[in-house]
Amino acid sequence: MSAQIDYGNLMHSAMRGLIRTVLRDVAERGLPGAHHFFITFDTTHDGVRMASWLRDRYPEEMTVVMQHWFEDLEVGEDEFSVTLNFGDAPENLCIPYDAIKTFVDPSVEFGLRFETAEDDEDETAEAIEDADPDQAPQPEDPRPDAEIVSLDSFRK
Template identity: 70%
Template sequence: MSHQIDYGKLMHAAMRSLIRKVLSNVAENGLPGEHHFFITFDTTDPDVGVADWLRDRYPDEMTVVIQHWFENLDVGEDGFSVTLNFGDSPEPLYIPYDAIRTFVDPSVEFGLRFETQEAEDEDETDDLLRDDAPNDTAAEDAPGAAKAEVVSLDQFRK
Protein backbone atom coordinates (compact mmCIF):
# COMPACT_ATOMS: atom_id res chain seq x y z
CA MET A 1 0.00 0.00 0.00
CA SER A 2 1.28 3.44 -0.93
CA HIS A 3 2.13 5.90 1.81
CA GLN A 4 1.09 8.87 -0.31
CA ILE A 5 -2.17 10.05 -1.77
CA ASP A 6 -1.87 10.16 -5.55
CA TYR A 7 -3.89 13.32 -6.18
CA GLY A 8 -3.00 13.36 -9.87
CA LYS A 9 -4.40 9.89 -10.42
CA LEU A 10 -7.53 10.71 -8.40
CA MET A 11 -8.10 13.91 -10.41
CA HIS A 12 -7.72 12.07 -13.70
CA ALA A 13 -10.26 9.45 -12.56
CA ALA A 14 -12.71 12.19 -11.57
CA MET A 15 -12.22 14.01 -14.88
CA ARG A 16 -12.75 10.81 -16.86
CA SER A 17 -15.89 10.11 -14.84
CA LEU A 18 -17.15 13.58 -15.76
CA ILE A 19 -16.55 12.86 -19.46
CA ARG A 20 -18.39 9.55 -19.15
CA LYS A 21 -21.39 11.25 -17.50
CA VAL A 22 -21.52 14.02 -20.10
CA LEU A 23 -21.32 11.55 -23.00
CA SER A 24 -23.93 9.29 -21.37
CA ASN A 25 -26.31 12.24 -21.16
CA VAL A 26 -25.66 13.09 -24.83
CA ALA A 27 -26.21 9.44 -25.84
CA GLU A 28 -29.60 9.47 -24.08
CA ASN A 29 -30.80 13.00 -24.88
CA GLY A 30 -28.70 14.39 -27.72
CA LEU A 31 -26.53 17.50 -27.63
CA PRO A 32 -28.29 20.38 -25.86
CA GLY A 33 -28.16 23.89 -27.34
CA GLU A 34 -24.84 24.85 -28.91
CA HIS A 35 -22.79 22.24 -27.01
CA HIS A 36 -20.23 20.27 -29.00
CA PHE A 37 -17.00 18.50 -28.16
CA PHE A 38 -13.44 18.43 -29.45
CA ILE A 39 -11.82 15.25 -28.17
CA THR A 40 -8.11 14.66 -28.73
CA PHE A 41 -6.86 11.17 -28.05
CA ASP A 42 -3.70 9.07 -28.28
CA THR A 43 -3.94 6.87 -31.36
CA THR A 44 -1.02 4.74 -30.12
CA ASP A 45 -3.10 3.43 -27.21
CA PRO A 46 -3.55 -0.31 -27.88
CA ASP A 47 -7.26 -0.19 -27.00
CA VAL A 48 -8.14 2.62 -29.45
CA GLY A 49 -10.29 1.33 -32.29
CA VAL A 50 -9.92 3.30 -35.53
CA ALA A 51 -9.72 2.35 -39.19
CA ASP A 52 -6.21 1.59 -40.44
CA TRP A 53 -6.27 4.55 -42.84
CA LEU A 54 -7.07 6.91 -39.95
CA ARG A 55 -4.30 5.45 -37.80
CA ASP A 56 -1.88 5.88 -40.72
CA ARG A 57 -2.97 9.49 -41.16
CA TYR A 58 -2.84 10.24 -37.42
CA PRO A 59 -0.04 8.06 -36.02
CA ASP A 60 0.25 9.86 -32.64
CA GLU A 61 -2.95 11.70 -31.83
CA MET A 62 -6.23 12.62 -33.41
CA THR A 63 -8.93 15.17 -32.65
CA VAL A 64 -12.56 14.37 -33.39
CA VAL A 65 -15.57 16.64 -33.20
CA ILE A 66 -18.91 15.50 -31.87
CA GLN A 67 -21.34 18.11 -33.11
CA HIS A 68 -23.67 17.98 -36.13
CA TRP A 69 -23.40 14.43 -37.37
CA PHE A 70 -22.65 11.45 -35.20
CA GLU A 71 -24.31 8.09 -34.71
CA ASN A 72 -24.22 5.10 -32.43
CA LEU A 73 -22.77 6.89 -29.41
CA ASP A 74 -22.37 4.07 -26.92
CA VAL A 75 -20.82 4.99 -23.58
CA GLY A 76 -19.18 2.26 -21.53
CA GLU A 77 -17.28 2.05 -18.28
CA ASP A 78 -13.81 2.16 -19.88
CA GLY A 79 -14.47 4.10 -23.08
CA PHE A 80 -17.00 5.05 -25.71
CA SER A 81 -17.74 4.22 -29.30
CA VAL A 82 -19.20 6.53 -31.90
CA THR A 83 -19.59 6.64 -35.65
CA LEU A 84 -18.34 9.87 -37.24
CA ASN A 85 -18.31 11.12 -40.81
CA PHE A 86 -14.93 11.45 -42.54
CA GLY A 87 -15.36 12.87 -46.04
CA ASP A 88 -18.84 11.36 -46.49
CA SER A 89 -17.58 8.04 -45.16
CA PRO A 90 -18.99 6.91 -41.81
CA GLU A 91 -16.30 5.36 -39.61
CA PRO A 92 -16.81 3.68 -36.24
CA LEU A 93 -14.34 4.64 -33.50
CA TYR A 94 -13.67 3.30 -30.04
CA ILE A 95 -11.92 5.67 -27.64
CA PRO A 96 -10.90 4.50 -24.16
CA TYR A 97 -11.06 7.25 -21.53
CA ASP A 98 -7.42 6.56 -20.67
CA ALA A 99 -6.43 7.54 -24.23
CA ILE A 100 -8.08 10.99 -24.05
CA ARG A 101 -5.62 13.88 -23.91
CA THR A 102 -8.08 16.79 -24.11
CA PHE A 103 -11.84 17.21 -23.91
CA VAL A 104 -13.17 20.65 -24.85
CA ASP A 105 -16.67 22.10 -25.13
CA PRO A 106 -15.97 25.50 -26.75
CA SER A 107 -19.62 26.57 -26.51
CA VAL A 108 -19.16 27.13 -22.78
CA GLU A 109 -15.36 27.56 -22.71
CA PHE A 110 -14.88 24.31 -20.80
CA GLY A 111 -11.85 22.10 -21.23
CA LEU A 112 -9.93 19.29 -19.62
CA ARG A 113 -6.32 18.40 -20.33
CA PHE A 114 -4.76 15.16 -19.17
CA GLU A 115 -1.07 15.71 -18.50
CA THR A 116 1.29 12.77 -18.48
CA GLN A 117 4.80 13.12 -17.15
CA GLU A 118 7.58 10.75 -17.92
CA ALA A 119 9.75 9.51 -15.08
CA GLU A 120 12.60 11.68 -16.42
CA ASP A 121 10.45 14.80 -16.18
CA GLU A 122 9.52 13.96 -12.61
CA ASP A 123 13.17 13.39 -11.71
CA GLU A 124 14.13 16.74 -13.27
CA THR A 125 11.36 18.49 -11.31
CA ASP A 126 12.49 16.83 -8.10
CA ASP A 127 16.06 17.96 -8.78
CA LEU A 128 14.91 21.53 -9.38
CA LEU A 129 12.94 21.55 -6.16
CA ARG A 130 15.90 20.18 -4.22
CA ASP A 131 18.25 22.77 -5.74
CA ASP A 132 15.96 25.67 -4.78
CA ALA A 133 15.06 24.36 -1.33
CA PRO A 134 16.84 25.63 1.77
CA ASN A 135 19.19 23.04 3.22
CA ASP A 136 18.26 22.39 6.84
CA THR A 137 20.79 19.72 7.83
CA ALA A 138 19.99 19.93 11.55
CA ALA A 139 16.46 18.66 10.96
CA GLU A 140 17.64 15.99 8.56
CA ASP A 141 20.30 14.72 10.96
CA ALA A 142 17.89 14.31 13.89
CA PRO A 143 17.46 10.65 14.87
CA GLY A 144 14.27 9.14 13.40
CA ALA A 145 13.52 12.32 11.44
CA ALA A 146 11.74 11.89 8.14
CA LYS A 147 13.46 13.58 5.24
CA ALA A 148 11.40 16.40 3.78
CA GLU A 149 11.92 19.00 1.14
CA VAL A 150 11.10 22.60 1.88
CA VAL A 151 10.01 24.59 -1.13
CA SER A 152 9.81 28.36 -0.98
CA LEU A 153 6.56 29.68 -2.45
CA ASP A 154 8.13 33.08 -3.08
CA GLN A 155 9.19 32.01 -6.57
CA PHE A 156 5.51 31.52 -7.53
CA ARG A 157 4.25 34.85 -6.16
CA LYS A 158 3.77 37.82 -8.44
Template identity: 65%
Template structure:
Protein backbone atom coordinates in the same frame (compact mmCIF):
# COMPACT_ATOMS: atom_id res chain seq x y z
CA UNK B 1 6.48 2.87 4.97
CA UNK B 2 5.23 6.31 3.97
CA UNK B 3 1.67 6.60 2.74
CA UNK B 4 0.41 9.54 0.70
CA UNK B 5 -2.66 10.60 -1.23
CA UNK B 6 -2.17 10.46 -5.01
CA UNK B 7 -4.18 13.56 -5.93
CA UNK B 8 -3.08 13.46 -9.57
CA UNK B 9 -4.52 10.02 -10.23
CA UNK B 10 -7.64 10.78 -8.19
CA UNK B 11 -8.24 13.91 -10.31
CA UNK B 12 -7.70 11.97 -13.54
CA UNK B 13 -10.26 9.36 -12.50
CA UNK B 14 -12.75 12.05 -11.44
CA UNK B 15 -12.37 13.96 -14.70
CA UNK B 16 -12.73 10.78 -16.79
CA UNK B 17 -15.87 9.98 -14.82
CA UNK B 18 -17.15 13.48 -15.65
CA UNK B 19 -16.46 12.86 -19.37
CA UNK B 20 -18.28 9.53 -19.16
CA UNK B 21 -21.31 11.16 -17.53
CA UNK B 22 -21.42 13.91 -20.16
CA UNK B 23 -21.16 11.41 -23.03
CA UNK B 24 -23.75 9.16 -21.38
CA UNK B 25 -26.17 12.08 -21.23
CA UNK B 26 -25.50 12.94 -24.89
CA UNK B 27 -26.01 9.31 -25.95
CA UNK B 28 -29.44 9.31 -24.27
CA UNK B 29 -30.68 12.82 -25.12
CA UNK B 30 -28.43 14.29 -27.82
CA UNK B 31 -26.33 17.44 -27.63
CA UNK B 32 -28.17 20.30 -25.90
CA UNK B 33 -28.06 23.81 -27.36
CA UNK B 34 -24.71 24.88 -28.77
CA UNK B 35 -22.68 22.25 -26.90
CA UNK B 36 -20.08 20.35 -28.94
CA UNK B 37 -16.81 18.64 -28.15
CA UNK B 38 -13.24 18.53 -29.38
CA UNK B 39 -11.73 15.30 -28.06
CA UNK B 40 -8.04 14.61 -28.65
CA UNK B 41 -6.89 11.07 -28.02
CA UNK B 42 -3.84 8.85 -28.29
CA UNK B 43 -4.27 6.74 -31.43
CA UNK B 44 -1.50 4.41 -30.21
CA UNK B 45 -3.46 3.36 -27.12
CA UNK B 46 -3.77 -0.44 -27.30
CA UNK B 47 -7.57 -0.35 -26.87
CA UNK B 48 -8.27 2.48 -29.34
CA UNK B 49 -10.02 1.22 -32.46
CA UNK B 50 -10.30 2.96 -35.83
CA UNK B 51 -9.99 2.28 -39.54
CA UNK B 52 -6.47 1.58 -40.77
CA UNK B 53 -6.51 4.63 -43.06
CA UNK B 54 -7.27 6.88 -40.06
CA UNK B 55 -4.53 5.37 -37.88
CA UNK B 56 -2.12 5.74 -40.83
CA UNK B 57 -3.10 9.38 -41.23
CA UNK B 58 -3.00 10.11 -37.48
CA UNK B 59 -0.23 7.83 -36.14
CA UNK B 60 0.06 9.45 -32.68
CA UNK B 61 -3.00 11.51 -31.83
CA UNK B 62 -6.24 12.66 -33.38
CA UNK B 63 -8.87 15.23 -32.49
CA UNK B 64 -12.47 14.41 -33.26
CA UNK B 65 -15.38 16.84 -33.30
CA UNK B 66 -18.68 15.70 -31.85
CA UNK B 67 -21.16 18.25 -33.12
CA UNK B 68 -23.43 18.15 -36.17
CA UNK B 69 -23.31 14.54 -37.29
CA UNK B 70 -22.47 11.55 -35.18
CA UNK B 71 -24.14 8.19 -34.74
CA UNK B 72 -24.02 5.06 -32.60
CA UNK B 73 -22.65 6.78 -29.48
CA UNK B 74 -22.30 3.95 -26.98
CA UNK B 75 -20.73 4.68 -23.60
CA UNK B 76 -19.29 1.97 -21.34
CA UNK B 77 -17.07 1.75 -18.27
CA UNK B 78 -13.81 1.87 -20.22
CA UNK B 79 -14.52 4.22 -23.14
CA UNK B 80 -16.99 5.08 -25.84
CA UNK B 81 -17.84 4.02 -29.38
CA UNK B 82 -18.98 6.57 -31.94
CA UNK B 83 -19.45 6.74 -35.68
CA UNK B 84 -18.27 9.99 -37.27
CA UNK B 85 -18.43 11.29 -40.81
CA UNK B 86 -15.09 11.83 -42.57
CA UNK B 87 -15.89 13.36 -45.98
CA UNK B 88 -19.16 11.44 -46.46
CA UNK B 89 -17.45 8.32 -45.17
CA UNK B 90 -18.95 7.10 -41.86
CA UNK B 91 -16.25 5.51 -39.71
CA UNK B 92 -16.72 3.78 -36.34
CA UNK B 93 -14.23 4.58 -33.57
CA UNK B 94 -13.69 3.27 -30.07
CA UNK B 95 -11.89 5.62 -27.69
CA UNK B 96 -10.87 4.47 -24.20
CA UNK B 97 -11.09 7.16 -21.53
CA UNK B 98 -7.43 6.49 -20.69
CA UNK B 99 -6.51 7.50 -24.26
CA UNK B 100 -8.11 10.96 -23.98
CA UNK B 101 -5.57 13.80 -23.87
CA UNK B 102 -7.97 16.74 -24.11
CA UNK B 103 -11.71 17.25 -23.82
CA UNK B 104 -13.06 20.68 -24.77
CA UNK B 105 -16.56 22.11 -25.00
CA UNK B 106 -15.89 25.57 -26.48
CA UNK B 107 -19.57 26.57 -26.23
CA UNK B 108 -19.13 27.00 -22.47
CA UNK B 109 -15.36 27.57 -22.37
CA UNK B 110 -14.73 24.26 -20.61
CA UNK B 111 -11.71 22.07 -21.19
CA UNK B 112 -9.60 19.37 -19.62
CA UNK B 113 -6.04 18.38 -20.46
CA UNK B 114 -4.62 15.10 -19.23
CA UNK B 115 -0.84 15.29 -18.96
CA UNK B 116 1.14 12.09 -19.38
CA UNK B 117 3.99 11.01 -17.13
CA UNK B 118 6.62 11.98 -19.75
CA UNK B 119 5.36 15.55 -20.22
CA UNK B 120 7.62 18.27 -18.89
CA UNK B 121 4.78 19.98 -17.05
CA UNK B 122 4.59 18.82 -13.43
CA UNK B 123 0.84 19.34 -13.24
CA UNK B 124 -1.21 16.20 -13.84
CA UNK B 125 -4.33 17.99 -15.01
CA UNK B 126 -5.20 21.39 -16.31
CA UNK B 127 -8.83 22.50 -16.41
CA UNK B 128 -8.77 25.16 -19.13
CA UNK B 129 -9.61 25.47 -22.83
CA UNK B 130 -6.94 24.19 -25.18
CA UNK B 131 -5.13 26.68 -27.42
CA UNK B 132 -5.02 24.59 -30.61
CA UNK B 133 -6.59 21.41 -31.85
CA UNK B 134 -6.63 19.54 -35.14
CA UNK B 135 -10.13 19.12 -36.54
CA UNK B 136 -10.03 16.07 -38.83
CA UNK B 137 -13.79 15.92 -39.38
CA UNK B 138 -13.86 19.42 -40.91
CA UNK B 139 -10.62 18.72 -42.74
CA UNK B 140 -12.01 15.58 -44.35
CA UNK B 141 -15.20 17.36 -45.40
CA UNK B 142 -13.13 20.01 -47.20
CA UNK B 143 -11.11 17.37 -49.07
CA UNK B 144 -7.62 15.95 -48.62
CA UNK B 145 -4.98 18.37 -47.38
CA UNK B 146 -2.57 18.77 -44.50
CA UNK B 147 -4.02 18.96 -40.98
CA UNK B 148 -5.75 22.22 -40.19
CA UNK B 149 -5.08 23.91 -36.88
CA UNK B 150 -8.09 25.46 -35.20
CA UNK B 151 -7.42 28.13 -32.58
CA UNK B 152 -9.73 28.05 -29.59
CA UNK B 153 -8.35 31.30 -28.13
CA UNK B 154 -11.48 33.14 -29.23
CA UNK B 155 -13.48 31.07 -26.73
CA UNK B 156 -11.46 32.30 -23.76
CA UNK B 157 -12.75 35.13 -21.59
Protein backbone atom coordinates in the same frame (compact mmCIF):
# COMPACT_ATOMS: atom_id res chain seq x y z
CA MET C 1 -1.73 1.44 2.60
CA SER C 2 0.46 3.53 0.31
CA ALA C 3 2.84 6.14 1.66
CA GLN C 4 1.12 8.95 -0.22
CA ILE C 5 -2.25 9.88 -1.66
CA ASP C 6 -1.97 9.96 -5.45
CA TYR C 7 -3.99 13.13 -6.06
CA GLY C 8 -2.94 13.33 -9.72
CA ASN C 9 -4.40 9.94 -10.63
CA LEU C 10 -7.47 10.53 -8.45
CA MET C 11 -8.11 13.84 -10.25
CA HIS C 12 -7.67 12.23 -13.68
CA SER C 13 -10.09 9.47 -12.70
CA ALA C 14 -12.66 12.03 -11.56
CA MET C 15 -12.23 14.07 -14.77
CA ARG C 16 -12.66 10.95 -16.91
CA GLY C 17 -15.79 10.13 -14.90
CA LEU C 18 -17.12 13.59 -15.76
CA ILE C 19 -16.53 12.91 -19.48
CA ARG C 20 -18.29 9.54 -19.15
CA THR C 21 -21.29 11.20 -17.46
CA VAL C 22 -21.52 13.92 -20.12
CA LEU C 23 -21.28 11.39 -22.96
CA ARG C 24 -23.94 9.16 -21.34
CA ASP C 25 -26.28 12.14 -21.18
CA VAL C 26 -25.58 12.98 -24.83
CA ALA C 27 -26.16 9.35 -25.85
CA GLU C 28 -29.58 9.43 -24.14
CA ARG C 29 -30.74 12.97 -24.99
CA GLY C 30 -28.50 14.32 -27.76
CA LEU C 31 -26.37 17.46 -27.66
CA PRO C 32 -28.27 20.37 -26.09
CA GLY C 33 -28.11 23.85 -27.61
CA ALA C 34 -24.78 24.86 -29.07
CA HIS C 35 -22.75 22.28 -27.13
CA HIS C 36 -20.16 20.34 -29.10
CA PHE C 37 -16.93 18.57 -28.25
CA PHE C 38 -13.36 18.51 -29.49
CA ILE C 39 -11.77 15.31 -28.21
CA THR C 40 -8.06 14.72 -28.73
CA PHE C 41 -6.78 11.22 -28.04
CA ASP C 42 -3.64 9.11 -28.32
CA THR C 43 -4.10 6.84 -31.35
CA THR C 44 -1.30 4.53 -30.11
CA HIS C 45 -3.04 3.80 -26.79
CA ASP C 46 -4.04 0.17 -26.16
CA GLY C 47 -7.74 -0.29 -26.81
CA VAL C 48 -8.14 2.45 -29.43
CA ARG C 49 -9.98 0.96 -32.38
CA MET C 50 -10.17 2.84 -35.64
CA ALA C 51 -9.93 2.25 -39.39
CA SER C 52 -6.41 1.54 -40.59
CA TRP C 53 -6.52 4.46 -43.04
CA LEU C 54 -7.28 6.82 -40.14
CA ARG C 55 -4.48 5.31 -38.05
CA ASP C 56 -2.09 5.81 -41.00
CA ARG C 57 -3.19 9.43 -41.30
CA TYR C 58 -3.03 10.08 -37.53
CA PRO C 59 -0.21 7.85 -36.23
CA GLU C 60 0.14 9.54 -32.81
CA GLU C 61 -2.92 11.60 -31.93
CA MET C 62 -6.18 12.69 -33.44
CA THR C 63 -8.82 15.30 -32.64
CA VAL C 64 -12.42 14.51 -33.45
CA VAL C 65 -15.43 16.80 -33.33
CA MET C 66 -18.81 15.67 -32.06
CA GLN C 67 -21.27 18.27 -33.23
CA HIS C 68 -23.75 18.08 -36.09
CA TRP C 69 -23.35 14.53 -37.33
CA PHE C 70 -22.50 11.56 -35.18
CA GLU C 71 -24.34 8.35 -34.45
CA ASP C 72 -24.12 5.06 -32.59
CA LEU C 73 -22.67 6.73 -29.48
CA GLU C 74 -22.19 3.95 -26.96
CA VAL C 75 -20.77 4.84 -23.58
CA GLY C 76 -19.11 2.14 -21.52
CA GLU C 77 -17.35 2.16 -18.19
CA ASP C 78 -13.81 2.29 -19.64
CA GLU C 79 -14.37 3.50 -23.21
CA PHE C 80 -16.86 4.98 -25.62
CA SER C 81 -17.50 4.36 -29.29
CA VAL C 82 -19.04 6.64 -31.86
CA THR C 83 -19.50 6.74 -35.62
CA LEU C 84 -18.26 9.98 -37.19
CA ASN C 85 -18.22 11.24 -40.76
CA PHE C 86 -14.82 11.65 -42.43
CA GLY C 87 -15.46 13.20 -45.85
CA ASP C 88 -18.67 11.26 -46.46
CA ALA C 89 -17.07 8.09 -45.09
CA PRO C 90 -18.69 7.06 -41.79
CA GLU C 91 -16.18 5.38 -39.49
CA ASN C 92 -16.61 3.91 -36.04
CA LEU C 93 -14.05 4.81 -33.39
CA CYS C 94 -13.60 3.22 -30.00
CA ILE C 95 -11.73 5.43 -27.56
CA PRO C 96 -10.73 4.39 -24.02
CA TYR C 97 -11.08 7.28 -21.56
CA ASP C 98 -7.41 6.74 -20.62
CA ALA C 99 -6.44 7.61 -24.23
CA ILE C 100 -8.05 11.07 -24.05
CA LYS C 101 -5.59 13.95 -23.95
CA THR C 102 -8.05 16.84 -24.11
CA PHE C 103 -11.81 17.25 -23.94
CA VAL C 104 -13.17 20.69 -24.86
CA ASP C 105 -16.67 22.13 -25.17
CA PRO C 106 -15.97 25.53 -26.73
CA SER C 107 -19.62 26.60 -26.53
CA VAL C 108 -19.20 27.13 -22.79
CA GLU C 109 -15.42 27.58 -22.68
CA PHE C 110 -14.94 24.31 -20.79
CA GLY C 111 -11.91 22.11 -21.23
CA LEU C 112 -9.95 19.32 -19.61
CA ARG C 113 -6.34 18.43 -20.33
CA PHE C 114 -4.74 15.22 -19.16
CA GLU C 115 -1.00 15.39 -18.61
CA THR C 116 1.22 12.45 -17.87
CA ALA C 117 4.57 12.16 -16.17
CA GLU C 118 5.95 11.44 -19.65
CA ASP C 119 4.60 14.81 -20.88
CA ASP C 120 6.29 16.55 -17.95
CA GLU C 121 9.56 14.72 -18.65
CA ASP C 122 9.38 15.68 -22.36
CA GLU C 123 8.79 19.35 -21.51
CA THR C 124 11.62 19.31 -18.97
CA ALA C 125 13.98 17.65 -21.44
CA GLU C 126 13.05 20.22 -24.12
CA ALA C 127 13.60 23.07 -21.68
CA ILE C 128 17.02 21.69 -20.74
CA GLU C 129 17.99 21.19 -24.39
CA ASP C 130 16.84 24.72 -25.31
CA ALA C 131 18.42 26.39 -22.29
CA ASP C 132 21.25 28.85 -22.85
CA PRO C 133 23.52 28.70 -19.79
CA ASP C 134 24.76 32.26 -20.45
CA GLN C 135 21.22 33.60 -20.22
CA ALA C 136 20.04 31.74 -17.17
CA PRO C 137 17.51 33.75 -15.16
CA GLN C 138 18.88 35.43 -12.09
CA PRO C 139 17.17 34.57 -8.81
CA GLU C 140 14.70 37.17 -7.63
CA ASP C 141 14.39 38.44 -4.10
CA PRO C 142 13.30 35.62 -1.85
CA ARG C 143 9.59 35.58 -1.17
CA PRO C 144 8.54 36.55 2.34
CA ASP C 145 7.28 33.87 4.66
CA ALA C 146 3.65 32.97 4.16
CA GLU C 147 1.17 34.67 6.43
CA ILE C 148 -1.20 32.32 8.21
CA VAL C 149 -4.71 33.68 8.46
CA SER C 150 -7.32 32.13 10.74
CA LEU C 151 -10.62 31.36 9.03
CA ASP C 152 -12.35 32.55 12.18
CA SER C 153 -11.50 36.13 11.21
CA PHE C 154 -13.84 35.79 8.21
CA ARG C 155 -16.78 34.33 10.11
CA LYS C 156 -19.61 36.61 11.12
